[in-house]
Amino acid sequence: MLKKIEQWIDKTNTYYTSQRVCCSQFKNEFSDFYPLDFLSNSFYVVVDKIPKPDFDELRSMGVSDFIDMDAAGITYKNTYYVLPHMQDNLRVHFHELVHVAQWGELGSIAFMQRYLSEIQQLGYHNAPLELMAYELDAHFTHAGEGINIPRHVANTL
Template identity: 50%
Template structure:
């Protein structure tokens, strides 16, 4: 199933390649948190509908609630998708960029396996990868001190 998900993600990202934008457009907002080099290699797509894999195997694994959950953003490897009405929310971009870093550190297969396991074991709200992203976007939102999110994620995984 992991291989099927990876193929699906590759197809989704490839089909949106022409409309994705470099996160370097967010550089002035995230200065002191994300490096310009990282932001140049991360991308986002503004969309009406968030793409999600809906495989029977995922539902059988108990992930139907996650698949059906209404979200404003989701990350697949180096690209994240945000709903049009949430596209200007910097906190959402910050959160999804944490996930881009997690994907990089864990590699696609590792991220997918861990994310699924965490959702199964802890539920979405208590999944450690999500808790990390929410804690960091909360730090940003509260105008916390600058810190390298890249280094933090690397040291925390």
């Protein structure tokens, strides 16, 4: 199942390649949190509808609520997708970049396995990977001290 999801992700990311925007544009806003090389290898795409793999197998695993949830953004590997009304929201970008760091640290299969397991067992709002992203984006939003996010994610996972 995870390979099927990864193939869907790769196909989705490839489809949107020409629309990707490099996150290096946030080098000033996120300079105390994300190294430039990390931002230069991270991308976002503005879409009218957040792409999600809607497979019967996923629904039978009990993640229908997540699939059907109205999300402001979603991350697949080093690319995340945001809705037009969120494209200027730095907190959303910061949050999704935490997920880019998580994907990078864990690798695709391990990230998907852990993320799905957390959502199944604890629900989206209590999933540790999500809680980490929400805590860090809140820290940023409240002008918290700079933290190297990719390093923090690596040390925390």
